[in-house]
Amino acid sequence: MSFCKHTGWLRVWKRGSHATLEVSDRPSRLLDAVCPEEPLGVAVFIGHQRKYGAFSALHLLSRSARARKSHGEIHLDVAQLRDKQQILIADGDLPTHGQLPRTRGVYACHEVNSTQYAETPLLAASVSDSLYHRALFPLTDVVCIFTEDIGGSDVAIQHLSAWNCQGPSSKAARSLAVILVVDRGSEANVRAKLHAEKLQRPHGWFRVTRVVGIDREAHQRSSRRQAKSYQALSREISQLLHASMRERRRQSLLFSARHVLEFLRLTAAGAAQADWTPLDLVKASRLSNKVEENMESHIFNLVSLFPHHDDVVDVAAPLIASSFLLNHYVPDMHEFDPTAVFDSLYQESCDNVARAIAAHRNEAGLPVMTHDFPSLIVKHFCVLYDHLEHHGGPKSLHRLQLAHAQRRSCLPSSEDTCFACLQRRPQHCLPCGHWLCHICVRTFYDADLDDPWLYNVDCCVICGMGTDERRIRIKPDTADVRILSIDGGGIRGRGPLEFLRVLEEMIDLPVSVPRHFDVVFGTSSGAMTACALCLNGWEVDRCIEYFELSSRLAFDANHLFRVVAPLVGNVPILSPLLQFLSSLLVDSKYSAERLESIQKDAYGESRSIVDSNAASEMGIALGVTLTTTDDASTYIATNYNGVGCRNDATAADYTTLTFRNGARNVPLWEILRCCTAAPYYFTPHHIAGTGTFQDGGLAFNNPAAIALNEAASLFPPLTEPSIVVSLGTGSLGEKRNSASLWDSLFPARLFRAFWRQSDSAAAWDKLLRHQKLDKRGDLFRFDIRFGDDQPALDDVGSMQEVAAMAREIALASTEMRRLAKCFRANLFFLELDSGFPLIMRNGTYYCTGMLKCRLRAGSEELRVFLTQLLNSSAVFKCQGQQAPIVARGRDGIFDATHFEKEVALEVPSLQQMFAITVEEDSTSSNISGSPFTLARLQKQQHLYAPFGTAYHRRRYAACNEDGGESCG
Secondary structure, three states: OOOOOOOEEEEEEEEOOEEEEEEEOHHHHHHHHOOOOOEOEEEEEEOOHHHHHHHHHHOOOOOOOOOOOOOOEEEEEEEEOOOOOEEEEEEEOOOOOOOOOOOOOOOOOOOEEEEEOOOOOOOHHHHHHHHHHHHHHHHOOEEEEEHHHOOOHHHHHHHHHHHHHHOOOEOOOOOEEEEEEEEOOOHHHHHHHHHHOOOOOOOOOEEEEEEEEEOOOHHHOOHHHHHHHOHHHHHHHHHHHHHHHHHHHHOOOOOEHHHHHHHHHHHHHOOOOOOOOOEOHHHHOOOOOOOOOOHHHHHHHHHOOOOOHHHHHHHHHHHHHHHHHHHHOOOOOOOOOHHHHHHHHHHHHHHHHHHHHHHHHHHOOOOOOOOOHHHHHHHHHHHHHHOOOOOOOHHHHHHHHHHHHHHHOOOOOOOOOOOOOOOOOOOEEOOOOOEEOHHHHHHHOOEEOOEEEEEEEEEOOOOOOEEEEEEEEOOOOOOOEEEEEEOOOHHHHHHHHHHHHHHHHHHOOOOOHHHHOOEEEEOOHHHHHHHHHHOOOOOHHHHHHHHHHHHHHHOOEOHHHHHHHHHHOOOOOHHHHHHHHHHHHHOOOEOHHHHHHHHHHHHOOOOEOOOOHHHHHHOOEEEEEEEEOOOOOEEEEEOOOOOOOOOHHHHOOOEEOOOOOOHHHOEHHHHHHHHOOOOOOOOOEEEOOOEEEEEOHHHHOOOHHHHHHHHHHHOOOOOOEEEEEEEOOOEOOOOOOOOOOHHHOHHHHHHHHHHHHOOHHHHHHHHHHOOOOOOOOEEEEEOOEOOOOOOOOOOHHHHHHHHHHHHHHHHHOHHHHHHHHHHHHOOEEEEEOOOOOOEEEOOEEEEEEEEEEOOOOOOHHHHHHHHHHHHOOOEEEEOOEEEEOOOOOOOOOOOOOOOEEEEEEEEOOOOOOEOEEEEEOOEEEEOEOOOEOHHHHHHHHOOOOOOOOOOOOOOOOOOOOOOOOOOO
C-alpha cells in the first residue's frame, strides 16, 4: 500500500542559465495501484482549469490528485474508464509565461534523482516540449490538450508543430492520437489552422485526430451540467484509447502495467541527455540483461564446425535461432514481435558473422553459401517463435534443438564457446567433455531443495550423457567472495598447512577449511596444497601427510651426487661445490622423475585441472601460477577456464594459460610439475603444444594480487571480497649487521633485486597500499619470521620446526582468532524479501530482509553451528537493535533443519550503508556482504527486473482474479 498521496513525477526548475530535471520514483510506487500484468493505457492531459474541470466531470482523479500543480511539473496517477480499463494519467501543463520554477522540489517520501540539462541556456517552452516528447510520448496512447489553458489554439499548434518536427519519439511504427479541446464554436477555425500546418495527416507518427468543443464556462458549472458538457470528450478519449490499444496489440506493443511503468522510468532517466535518440523498446527492455558482447564470435565458432552447406541450413541455423529465443524470451519479458526483436538485437551481429563466414569458407576452399545467412536465421527465428507455447517455452524448445543438433552432427567439446547458449565462454566442464557457462547451469538445472545454491547437473544438456551426479555450487548472489592465497616456499610450505589446521580448529565446525573459500590461488608448494585441498577434497591432516611424504621423496639427491658424495665425504667446501657441479651437469639438483611420480600418484596420470567433483560441489575457483622459461612471463592455469572480464591494467601482469589440445586433455600432474619446477632444484617442464614452464614464484611467490584480480573478473563488480587470507612460507628478519664488501658488489646487488621481485612480504605490503580506503572486507596475512637465517627450500629436516613455529604463531595470534569468527559470521548472508517491496515514508525506506545460512538445511554441520550459537547466546546486531540468532521453542528445543531469520530494515536512502554483525563471545564480525546498501542488494538479487533475468527465473506472479496471488 502507498503511504503518501504525492503524485509528482517530473519537475523542471532553473537557476541562472542551468535547467535541472528532477525525477521521482512515482512509476514504481504506482505498482501498488494497478494489476501489474494487465494492459495499461496511457493518456496525457495538458492544461489548467479546464483540464481539472474535465477530471471532475469524468471522475478520473480524486480531489487531492486534481489539486493545482506548479509549472514545469508532470504528475502520474491511475484511473479506470467506465469499462474498467485501467489507464495511466499523466497530468501536466505547458508554461504560458516562459518561466520555469527557480526552486527545487522537496520530497520527504520519494527517492528523487536530478539531472542537469546539457544545453544552456534553455527556453521554458523548449524544455517542456522536449520533456513530453522524450519521457511520455513513446508510451502514450492519447494526448488531450486544453488549448485555452495554455494560451489558445495558436499556442497549442506551435507546440504541436514543434513535436512534429522532432520526429518519432520511439522506433516503433505507431502513431500518436491528439485531441484538442477548444471553445465551442471555434472547431472549424481550429481545423482549418491544423490543415494549413499539415497536422491532420492520416499517416505518420503524430496527428491531431479530434477537435472537441466545450462550453467556455463548463468547468464552472454544477457537477451534473459539467458531466453533460464533457460527454463528447469522454467518448472521444475512450474510443481513441481503445483504438490505440487495439493497434498496439496487433503490433505486439500492448504492454503490461509493470512494463509501461518501467519504460517510463527509463525514458525519464534519459530525457535530459544531450545524445538522446528515439526509444528502442526492445533494447530498452534488455538494459539489465544485455546481449553478450562476444556473441558474434560464438556464433562463428558454431557455424565454422559445419563445412557442408546443408548442415549449416538444417543444424546450425535452427540452433542459432533457438539460442536467440532462449536469450531474449525469458520469463517476464514482453512478447515483442520476433522480427522487431531480431532487427533490434541480432541483425547486425548476423550480418557481421555472415561476412566472417564468407571469408573463412573462401580461405578454406569451401563452396560459397547459397543462402543469405541473416535471412536464414530470421526465418528460423520466426518459425520457432510460433512453436514456443506448444513446446513449453524457450528452454524446452532449445533442448529439442540441441538434441536435434547432436543427432545430426555431434557437437564437439569447446573451451571457447558454451554450445548450450552460444552467448558466453564456458566455465564448467562435464565428464562427457562438453562445457557449460554458469548462466546455463542456473537456467537448465534445478537447485537442491535443501541447498538452494547447489545445482544438480544430472546429465549434459548438450548431448544428454549422464554426469555421475555432478553438482555445481554457485555463490549466493548477495554473499561476498572469500579468497585464499598460499605462497610458494619448498618445504616451508608446511607452514601454511599448519596455519590452516589451526584455523580449522578455531572455527570449530565439522566443515573442511576449503569450503570457507570461493577463490583459491597457490604458487609452487602452495599450488600443491591448493590442489590437494580443493581438487582432491582432502582434509588438512591428509594434505599434511601427503606434503611431508612428497617433500622427502622429491628432495632426494640425484643419482650422480649419490655416487660421488661418499668419495669426498662431508668436507665443508668440497661437498657443496660437488653438489653445485652435479646440478650443473644434470640441469637440476634433484631428479624430476620422483616429483612426477608423486604427482601422478596423487592426481592420476590423465586427470585434468577442470576435472574435480570436489571443487565443483564446493564452488571453488582455483588457480595456480607458472612462469615461462624464455622471458619469465607469468601465466595462470585455472579450473574455471579463465572466464571473466579482466582489467587491462592488471591483466598486463599475467596471462591466462590456454592449451592447444584443450585443458581437459592436459594432465593436472603436468601443470603441477611446471608449478613446482624451481630453478636449480628441478628442471623446467614442457607441455606439448603449449610451452615450457617453471616455478611461478619467480614473479608472484605471493599470488594474493592475482587472486584478487581474478575474483573481481569472475564475479560482478558489485561484489567485493569480504575475507582475503594470505599464507606465507616465511621471511627473514631485518638485517642489522653492517654492510660488507660483498654486499656492494654487482652479484649481491643483482641477487637482492631479484629476491625483492619475488619477496612475498613486500608484495603483500604493496597490495595493502593499493587498497581503497573505503573498500569493504578484511585482509589477513600470516607468516613466519625466521630471524637471520631460514631453512632452505629442500631442507626436509626442518619441516617439523617450520610447522611448530607456524602453530605457535597461529595460536598466539589475535588476528587468527578474529579470522575464525569472521568465517563463522560469513556463513550468514542477507537477502531482501522479494514478497515485500521497499516502502518510503517520511524520508525513510522500510523493507524486510531475510538472514540465511550457507550450510545445508538439516545437516549435522548446521545443527552443530546453531547449537554453539545458542549456547554462547550469540546475537545479530543491526541498526542499533539486536536479536538472538537461535532461540529455544516452548518445548525447550530449536529447529535445526533450516535457518532463516526475518529482519526489519529502516534506511534513509538506497545508497546509505548499513551493517549486520554477529556478536559471539564478545567479538563482533560482519556477516557476508556487510555493510550493505539497498541499491546493491536489489541489483545483486535482480529484484527489480521487470523484463526478466538471464537465467530464466520468474520474478513476478501474474494477477489472479480468484485471489491466489496479489496484484502488488
